[in-house]
Amino acid sequence: MAKLLVVRFSSIGDIVLTTPVLRCMKQQLPGITLHYFTKAAYLPLLEANPYVDSVHLLTDDWRAGIRQLKNEHYDAVIDLHHNLRTWRLWMDLKIPMYRFPKLNLQKWLVVQTKRKALLPDISVVERYFETVKPFGVHPDGEGVEYWIPEGKGFPxxxxxxxxxxxxxxxxxxxxxxxxxxxxxxxxxxxxxxxxxxxxxxxxxxxxxxxxxxxxxxxxxxxxxxxxxxxxxxxxxxxxxxxxxxxxxxxxxxxxxxxxxxxxxxxxxxxxxxxxxxxxxxxxxxxxxxxxxxxxxxxxxxxxxxxxxxxxxxxxxxxxxxxxxxxxxxxxxxxxxxxxx
Structure with a gap:
């Protein structure tokens, strides 16, 4: 069965917005193994998520991190960050990568022209789903999720x-x-x-x-x-x-x-x-x-x-x-x- 690596390095809100994709991938792709690659500061957002099998953390030692990821033998990377660092990841892992349409150009044009109509009237979550469309994964109609580990809440x-x-x-x-x-x-x-x-x-x-x-x-x-x-x-x-x-x-x-x-x-x-x-x-x-x-x-x-x-x-x-x-x-x- 497929073994996939989801990548989103930051931040709190952006990672929470990836949770519907994680849930739907796990539920709609039977037998899939799902790993997540992020910064250490955001581990709490994923540590209790039942749809994530393992979390890998970005460190200052890029080469060591790449060696560890290569040893996992992933079938593909789901790039929900799409920046220069994830391009480097693709170059180093040399496996298929599916990239989130970030729309940076359109956003820049909106900032310059104030023409909001240049952007699609949809949530970032729906654009995340476009990234996994080739796998046949689709939204389930539910929202984002946050999982609080037992004993770590507020009394x-x-x-x-x-x-x-x-x-x-x-x-x-x-x-x-x-x-x-x-x-x-x-x-x-x-x-x-x-x-x-x-x-x-x-x-x-x-x-x-x-x-x-x-x-x-x-x-x-x-x-x-x-x-x-x-x-x-x-x-x-x-x-x-x-x-x-x-x-x-x-x-x-x-x-x-x-x-x-x-x-x-x-x-x-x-x-x-x-x-x-x-x-x-x-x-x-x-x-x-x-x-x-x-x-x-x-x-x-x-x-x-x-x-x-x-x-x-x-x-x-x-x-x-x-x-x-x-x-x-x-x-x-x-x-x-x-x-x-």
Whole structure:
């Protein structure tokens, strides 16, 4: 039977978005052996996935890594990253490689021209499936997945008693500054939300989260920088809804089918990175489970397909001019839907 190597080196959201492909390959190709090649930082995303037989980690010793992969005798590589490093992998392994259509040219043109119609109106997940189409693998209609190993979640009893009947998870982080609301705007938004809030984020977000908790000690618990990836995922799993930027936490929220309010700065959903719940919730039905909050009229947006450490035009209107009342209303609406 076939032995295949799936490659996606980063990042959290991108790897979560590969999970429907892993599931469908394993279920639709009887007897297949499926290995995954990624960076060590992202091993937690795959360690409990029942559809992955083995995970190989990218190290600084490329030659040793290639020797190890050659010893596995793969039949083909499924390249879901498609960059210079995966081209090098193909050159070294000398086996068939099926590459994800990354659409970098189209994305660049959208950034330059702001013509969103240049991109297909589909999720990145659906483009991942194009890569495995030659194997006869097709989407099963289900969404992305996240697997929390036993004993690595977050004990709900660690939260205050007032949170036991429901809370909103708020992922305040982001890979780039232009994908995050400024702290002062987030603090203003916190004042408009009456529900218990658990703040999530990386170590770099801990100080901002601490300010929020000090301002609203009765309704905000700051866990930014204090949780493992699995614990953060479990906090989202146990929440009523998720408020998040365009980040990996957004895709983890989709994995647990959480109602979401997603906030977009310099990036746009049309790049294909919106939450993916499966074919039942395509872009035309997105309002069923998540809201997109964005500054649609801004002529300089998108300014990048990824992000910057500061707004190229300094004004940062894509985040600073978002209607906080609109966001708070969306939170209220989603909260009421869950409790109805």
């Amino acid at each position: 709900a009893e660690k939260l205050p008693v007032s949170f036991q009947h429901g809370y909103m998870a708020w992922a305040i982080g982001g890979a780039h500054a232009t994908k995050k609301m400024p702290p002062d705007r987030m603090l203003q938004l916190a004042a408009l939300i009456p529900y218990p809030i658990v703040i999530l984020g990386g170590r770099e977000d801990a100080d901002v989260g601490a300010v929020f908790a000090s301002q609203y000690p009765d309704k905000i618990v700051n866990l930014a920088g204090a949780c493992s990836l699995h614990q953060s995922a479990d906090i989202i799993r146990q929440s009523r809804l998720l408020l998040t930027h365009d980040t990996g936490m957004m895709h983890i929220g989709a994995a647990f089918r959480k109602p979401m309010i997603t906030i977009w700065g310099n990036t746009i959903p049309e790049f294909g990175m919106f939450p993916y719940y499966g074919s039942r919730y395509q872009r035309g039905k997105q309002s069923e489970l998540f809201d997109i909050i964005e500054h649609k009229e801004l002529s300089c947006r998108p300014c990048s397909k990824i992000g910057y450490e500061a707004c190229p035009r300094v004004h940062f209107k894509c985040m600073r001019e978002l209607d906080l009342t609109e966001i708070a209303r969306a939170v209220h609406r989603r909260w009421k839907q869950v409790t109805a």
